[in-house]
Amino acid sequence: MMSLMHRLPKIELHCHLDGSVRPATAAEIAEEEGIELNCSDLRELTERMTVSPSCTSLVEYIQRFELPLQLMQTRKALTRIAYETAEDAALDNVRYLEMRFAPQLHTRGGLTVDEIIGAVSEGLSAAEEKYGHCVRMILICMRHHGQIDNEVVVRAASRSKELGVVGVDLAGDEAGHPNELHTEVFELADRLGLPITIHAGEAAGACSIRSAVEKLRARRIGHGVRLREDAELTQVIRERRIPLELCVISNVQTKAVSSMENHPIRDYLDQGLLVTVNTDNPTVSGTNLTREYENLARRFRFSEKEIRRVAQNAIEAAFVDEERKEQLRERFEREWRELGLLAVES
Template sequence: MEMSLMRRLPKIELHCHLDGSMRPATAAQIAEEEGIELSCADLRELTERMTAPPSCSSLVEYLERFELPLLLMQTRSALKRIAYEAAEDAALDNVRYVEVRFAPQLHTRGGLSVDEIVTAVAEGLSEAEARYGHCVRMILICMRHHGQMDNEEVVRAASRFVSLGVVGVDLAGDEAGYPNELHAEVFELAHRLGLPITIHAGEAAGACSIRCAVEKLRARRIGHGVRLREDAEVTQLIRERRIPLELCVISNVQTKAVPSMDHHPIRDYLDSGLLVTVNTDNPTVSGTNQTREYENLARRFRFSERDIKNVARHAIEAAFVDEERKRQLKASFEREWRELGLTAGEAQA
């Protein structure tokens, strides 16, 4: 497939963190408006502080890039603006459906309540959706290092705000230090409330973390999952249950979830029949977007037109929206591919 076509392709994004999507120029403006000293000489230096190098020394180095955005994401106006711009950036990259995820409890240091935070983000996303015509939804994140009461508050907020576009809940943070088992009760509550669940697993911990996410936390999708290949039995479990994987290839290399691009399992996963989806994770921190992710797949992993179409179809099927919305996405997706003159075959089973 010609690289010039990549930006024009319709795209689906299931794994995009709000605090990893903040524009550096916006960070500078918010800091000035709120009187926050960033100690950066210019926008270039600020961008460097917010963007991870191509290969970090560790996950810790990667996570340092979130400190500055979180400092600036503590007011309703900042959250609304950053949400709007994240959805706008997705639309300009021809992303037709995007689930933006964030942890409300990380934005309370300025005195905002969880409800105020979710409402502010929802306002920004819905304004962008109205302007650009794509579909934007929210996933609320529970943090591994937070206590059960704080995480249950997030889950209950997710249930209350389904009408504002919340479609699911997630668990993120220090996977190795705070294993999934610690959060079984929280996600049992999410299940009882009817909330779709995705869990960050198989990134900083092994395949056993993925098994636990599915069997004990009732995950319908797995965030990352690059270490699934370490256990053939768990791999078969994921294949049989048709659990989609939210792979974020460029980020996975930067965070050292995989040692290098050559070692990333996405090609093997797709070829072996796993339900692979492709995502950015953190557009600003990783210096990426869906077009760049697709270009990387074609260049480094020999993804064909058919392969790219398959991962997009997997993402539509895996989206946490109702069947009518999925039907609409499928129809518009197929129409856009035809209009581009692309006629890749049917998706793999």
Template structure:
């Protein structure tokens, strides 16, 4: 099995489960939308602005990192702007070879201009629908509605997700600072979603550690873990190379709970030192249900191609390994089983077979 080139990784069909809409805007779009509403930016041209975003995200300062979202959210406060951002998101993912994506955002952060939560979701869907239609069926994109864990609107957002689940919304999520804001604060929302047979993922184990993962799974019954990188803290590698899993890590692996891992983002937030030292290497070797994701494409200056090729360079992964990540993600998608199977059998497997046969 030979190491794939970057062009081959770009051509390979990819599946994305963890991507934030407000973390993936085009710099030029931000410049134009900011000019329309008179919002002041830290740089006036797209190239300088793009550089400011990535440098701020790399600064090691959480305050400066969070400031980047102040600017993207500020220009997403009216229907046409939100629809444009959503459309361009799908266009960019399709151009990167993504065939299925779940894109998340917090509707409650986009109502300062007077829009209702329902209107925000409708605007995003308008943009997604337009771009999917223009792609000629090359990509399928669904929404994940996020509630902010430091706020108190999770039940309202959960009900919104259920109301829209047959109209483009695949599931629910909570995001925001983990420390001091455990997922159990939103237990009523998760219990409601379970009663409604709805899907949800929870940001957990990105920075706070094992208690966050444990609560997300055992108290809140999360279908997937957003990041989940700190599960590595429950795994011991002995001097002789043998590996011992703690009770929680063993449970996560046994239950095939998907881990939505975002290498570049995890490096920026200090959850990992580098691609080569990212826990994804050991977790993949141990056959956890690992998936590869972008998190915030603008802030990390990244794409699915960049994330996957970074892993190829770090771990010498083959096309067969990338196919494994991709099928993991498609198996874990919040999409009906027959639709997941169709994308695996009709898109993912043939796409990789075509690339593998060229070697």
């Protein structure tokens, strides 16, 4: 029988395109483009694209992106991978998906940033049309890129709203390239009216979360597991109702937290923080939102009421307009009623 957690409607706010490539698709693209992967079979390829249980750091985790990025340098490949990522989410009953990617990482084959955004949009739109969910894009600026490259991304995001771009992000080596290096870029994003989410409090401490909010004008925080190191800042985040994009399984794999037992998600929820739960990288982490929800129930004793609250938080945190949010609320209410769970109040 299909599990209840699978059947639940879901919202995904933090999912990386290059961390979501199907291994079988990677093999086919490599064959079509004549790229030598040096893998004997699909099993070995999958192992190279999936993090090891013995992973010791974020640096080791990030190495799993090197192979997919080799294969994501043509319009055809980007469109296909975008479509399949959105399809996988739909089959997991994700009703709203924000898919993020860094356009500057896909220019090796000569594509422009605008062409890359267009290719991804084409794939996501085709999946939307087939499955009836809502899929939007967040464009990532990389911490190790210079101001000029990142300004190109921000300006492209501003002119690509009609293609489904709803915000911008900053990702990469958080400890080695602090937020302060990117203040001007995100001031520009704010002036252009782009919602901002920042990877912070993952590989660096709570001070990174503070500067993301105060200097980069973040409306959401990606990860934020180290927020608990600063009680005063925790209160600020709660009072300002700044959502946290937690990715529990990934957070343990990257050693942002030392173990599942030490993950702060239960404490954060109990403190009234706006917790959302996400996959981060479905292929790299070997996860999906069903698995994430099952983990919440099994390891953190989340009740159906609390899982529903997580989803409702994500609707409120989504970078879309109020009309779309109301449609999502109505759809959730209907689907929870059909599952016999409407009596579970938030």
